[in-house]
Amino acid sequence: MARRLPEVEVVLVGFGWTASIIAQELTDAGMEVLALERGGWRDTVPDFSVTHIQDELRYAVRKEIFEQTARQTLTFRNRVDQLALPMRHLGSFNPAAGVGGAGVHWNGQNWRFLPTDFVIRTQTEQRYGKQMIPADMTVQDWGVTYDDLEPYYDKFEYLCGISGQAGNVGGKILPGGNPFEGPRRRGYPLPPLNRCAATELFDKAAKDIGLHPFPAPAANTSKPYVNSLGVQMGQCTYCGFCEWFGCANYSKASPQSTIFPVLLKKPNFSFRTHCAVTRINMDGSGKRATGVTYVDRDGNEFEQPAQMVVLCAFAHHNVHLLLVSKIGMPYDPVSGQGVVGRNYAYQVSSSVNVTCKERLNPFMGAGALGQVVDDFNGDNFDHTGKGFIGGGYIALWNTGGRPILQQYLPKGSPKWGAGWKKAVHDDYLYSTHMQCHGAVMSYRDNYLDLDPTYKDEYGNPLLRLTFDFKGNEHAMSKFLTEQATRIAHAIPNRGIHSKPREGDYSIVPYQTTHNTGGAAMGDDPRTSFVNRFLQSWDVPNLWVMGSSVFPQNAGYNPTGTVGALTFWAADAMRRYLRNPQPLVQV
């Protein structure tokens, strides 16, 4: 029997990036906010201390910092006619566990989507004709535009201390930046990170073949920085242990390093750890959320009433909660009806290893230390006759040279034995890789629902993921890989290994943790779960944050856009709280 607790004004499910931003914004507006985190408390000291954090086996290989599948996983299949099976080991993506969420262990690669990304259906139909979009591709416009979000992208960038070189300020193209980016009101708060040997080589090669390379925008501070909340950050020292590790010297933007020092002192904010939310509770009308139910570490169940519920958990978990709470119409791929679970997407990535002639010292790196070309992203190039829409960036990332996992050997290197030993001996210091980071569209039969067989430790059915790359993604990825290979050939090298993404999507090798969709935003309640402000159409006091709301994914890492959307939604929430009702009438 769940024990009923006193009501709070706002309850947040999860305590990562989106919850921290919402909590900071709403407590400033005088609201009383409670965050419920299923994982434990973590902070720079002692959890990411310089004394022990650079431990590749513990964190990157044994994945200590992530969610464990015994507690939370899903089942997976490529196609509807397959039996979905549990993801027993983490592979393709690494969801977080604990306060700060994936904001603790991300690389810090921080992007704005392109203006055309937000109106992809309209843009594509106008430029190429309606027939360019296959019938089973369910891409849709977002309901917001880049211009709507521009001030909020700026807000997130100045919160994090993004290091970068602007390419388009107020319509003026600036040298050294991304000439394809949407116009921005001002430059980045910090200059770009230092170059390393590998990014320097990529820069030259890309320029040599007529492309437009620029330094990647990085949530790793290039200089000491006091952010928009007055919180002090350090300076990145290129330690090479960024993704999948916490940062020891306050130079990677995370909720801990950017928001907590201010948020946690507020008397109207509180949070509880080791509290797993298992259900969103509704009243009899089905139009109002009354709060959530959660289970603590000892298995005690609690009912937490709230006037407003905001889902701030990882993309999968938000959708899972909606499904098990029977909120909104679950998506059915056969009929195409329903919205919860609809339009799941991901990222199609591929890579090209380059063994250079020059010593690179790859172990000196940072999570977003990279040089990028955006010439083949979005609709930045003419897709006529190409057989696909969308694109991605090509980046030379120098995130580190961690010996177990970060070996980028040339093609034909032996897989083990004396030959392998010679290859790593000869090539480790000279090898790097480029990543092609491609968009994934939404499709009728890529979706999320509940598994009929497998259960989690609370007795709830697991989320079931049905997903595969389609012809569009394969063609796009092939194209990007070819372009990356061209760049690689322009680098003085003694070996290249192009690794295109081929075959069905596999849940085994790590790709990205950029899982999107399932609670899409939009202008039409028939094809979206939340409106353009991330407020549920059906349940006005229920809001959904994070990449769950992406109607399809673009060719960029999602966090920058997640941050912008969260600030955008927070503004809308302030209006809502003054007059609680649906903000969009249809």
Next chain:
Amino acid sequence: MKARAAIVLLVVALCGGVAFAAQQVYAPQKSHHTWSDLQRGRYLAQAGDCESCHTAPNGQPWAGGRAVPTPFGIVYSMNITPDQDTGIGAWNSEDFYKAMHEGVDREGKRLYPAFPYPWYTHMTRGDVDAIKAYLDTLKPVHQVNRAPELGWPFSMRSMLAVWDKLYLHADTFTPDPKQSAQWNRGAYLVQGLGHCGACHTSKNFLGAVDRHHPMQGGFAEHVFAPNLGAGQRDGLSGWSEQDIAQYLGTGMNAHATAAGPMAEVVQQSTQHLTQADLKAVAVYIKSLAGPEASGPGAPDSDSMREGEGLYVDDCAGCHMEGGEGIAHAFPPLRESSAIQAAQPQLLIAVILEGARSPTTKAKPSGLTMPAFADKLDDAQVAALTTYIRNTWGNKAAQVSQGDVSKLRKTFATASQ
């Protein structure tokens, strides 16, 4: 005329009689103070950092019970909430002033100078009264005072009469006419309420401070509170008045970040001083003389070599390769007076136990250094601290392995 005078006399006599009678049945004087008196009292109590000592860890505020370690044993702070039975609710302002000025409580019992009355004695009556007025507004907490744990003969309070005779100079602060009003305000705060010398001045074997060398460094609990007087290397000659005011007001300046017990002092107390008071304190401190310059001997090269390696491996990630730190985030180690202090205990302590910068209104971030106690052994810490104290232009006495072991043992005992 005579009748009227007689009536007046009678009235006066009656009033006097009533007043006299009232004094014998004590009624606390609560309501005579204005709002600004109470605010002044609150400000002064903050400046004196009273709540800090008079609150036990995880205990009720102001109810005492915090263990104050002394070389003679442990003294527990008293309950100074206005509880009638266990606090000082029954004390009037006279009683309170006697405690602050002479170190004697309401029953005539002498107080141990772990309660820094040798400094509070310099405070004006008016200020002491204001503090008492503020204390009277606190929530009363019923908590019996803990008896001190002192070995004989220190357990004998009668010994304190002798101690006071020798070492207590019970006099109210007298402004020096040769100095500015600002200097005098700073002197008043530092010598009185601030009781800075209680840590920053060396003490003799009976725990009395060396009055002739005020604020030239002393032990505070287990660590060394450095010299605040002049000194290029291990004093504040390199600090401007603005630096001092900024350090006390925000917890850090370009030269140092408050660590150890001082972090608590900044966070609980000095960050709340007015700008004028911070400046006054700075002016006074900058006028202090320093100890005679002592040239420490050169450290041995093995320690320097090992220390250099340890520094690159363990410290450079924040304090940078040249020891310059990161402005406003990680303090510099080069040309730091705290690093070059005569005694190395604070540096050792920070390495063993870590340090969290104070969170002040101006600087809320609380950046933290992790503990290295389990990563480095005593020999390594000795080499590392010797290196830090003698490179980048720093010069200070070598640190021995014994120094480290002793401190490590003290922390181990303290945490049990």
Next chain:
Amino acid sequence: MAAAAPVFSLSRRTFLIGAVAFSASLLLDGCGGSSTNAAGGPRFLQPGERDFVRAAIARLIPQDALGPGALQAGVDVFIDSQLAGPFGQAAGQYMQGPFHLGAKEQGYQLPFTPAQVYRLCIPRVDQHCRNKHRAPFAQLTAQQQDAVLHDLEDGKIDLGEIPSANFFGLLWQNTKEGFFADPIYGGNRHFIGWKLIGFNGPRYNYVQEIGRFGKAYTQPYVGLGGRDPVMCRLSDSATGRFHGPGCEAGRMPFKQSYGSLTTTNNRVYPAGHL
């Protein structure tokens, strides 16, 4: 949608045999132990298994002109430690049934933990070697051993329920891990693995060096336990703040005690309580 009939159904007899053989040596959670392998001997591998592992890793990363190999680096000690601890027991992995073999895109679907995989497969590999060469793996010539390893890799040897490619994949993965992980885990002894490739170890500042393109980094090698090349630092505080799969060796790297000296703002955040 009706559930498809299981493509694979685990033979109860095999499972029980494995379970019995396994449970006899099953060790509890490795976190809490405080003895090193070097001092205390193997914690999981039986003598025959140990011979196999030592022989196999000596071929997977051999000693040669480029320097010492996996055996010299103590990778067998590493593997033994790992199997004895949470990794070996698949701690934190979703182990609920039913178990079905799926497509390769669906990942590992066998009910066996890494420890069980080793325990089940090694005797079967040895049996295969006896059948073919009349000697267990450890006593074959280097050439024969390489051939067996290739056959395992290519799925050509029948190991019962466990595809030989799975076993090979696990063995090779663990070998690489042991060769390149920090020495506190028992392998990469004397920084043998890191010295082979030129990875200097965990350091936190390359601000100056990153701009010196092409220049070798010349600081001495270092690990989490320091520059001592035989570093396998013991920690007697096995219950550090993290209690995750990373502490197989029973050596939680460093108890994270955090400053009692500075007492400010010591809020304790309650877990699941009001």
